[in-house]
Amino acid sequence: MGKTGTTATVPGETASKWLRRWDAQQERYVADREERFAVLCDVVEAALVDVAEPVVLDLGCGPGSLAGRLHERIPAAKIIGIDADPLLLGLARGNYGDDITWVNADLNSPTWRQNVPATIHAAVSTTALHWLPVERLAELYRTLGGLMGPGGVFVDGDHMGVGTDPVSALAKTVGERRAARAGVLANEEWKPWWAALKADPALAEQVEAHEAWATEVSATRAADASTHSGTNALTVGEHSAMLTDAGFSSVAPVWQVGDDHVLVAVR
């Protein structure tokens, strides 16, 4: 799984239609997604202000929403979007072309780093790393620590628990009320988005690649339970401790709504 450069590109107009629909669908679950993206870009831009040509990874980039926004904000940066799903990467390449480098790789496997430069300056991620089992995520954090020199930055936007009840339950309520106020609860859900995408005849080749990949993932998971992908349910404190163990010297959230955080770790 995860050969670089095997992703079939989606024609621009089709890719753009599905990306807009993806962004609306994702906002249903992350009401302040655009603000979260802006905060992530603020942090990367400020942290790398003295680096002439920074290398920035977007881990679990999906169809490229964050990588594209980072490219607009920091045009001199070499942005590398990494994802395991060839269909989502095809949408990313269709939207943003080769201004950004797209890598088809599984973050659960240490081999993903073979496709990135030996030194990076930042890594970002949104709504993706909760899928990694705890041990795999700890390994990923250690790898990132090893790829960055002092001053390198890791920035993750994701739902992260705040601890135990009753505060945890209150954070959930805050998130739900915020979503209602933002008016995103009527947005399309992820399941109909995927069903409609798979039914688009313009994407037949990419859907076939996606299904072949999904079958391979299911077989791997059946053979190796440690690759099982589910919500790892880590709290922001647990993420912070893991990042400290991985060699990051300063770790703290810089933004939060309910359990939605932007967590920053400086190497």
Ligand SMILES: C[S@@+](CC[C@H](N)C(=O)[O-])C[C@H]1O[C@@H](n2cnc3c(N)ncnc32)[C@H](O)[C@@H]1O
């Ligand atoms: C909810 S989507 C978020 C995509 C994008 N970051 C965004 O915010 O729009 C989660 C992404 O994580 C990717 N992903 C999950 N597990 C992965 C893994 N083990 N390796 C690489 N990508 C993974 C999925 O393929 C999917 O694109």
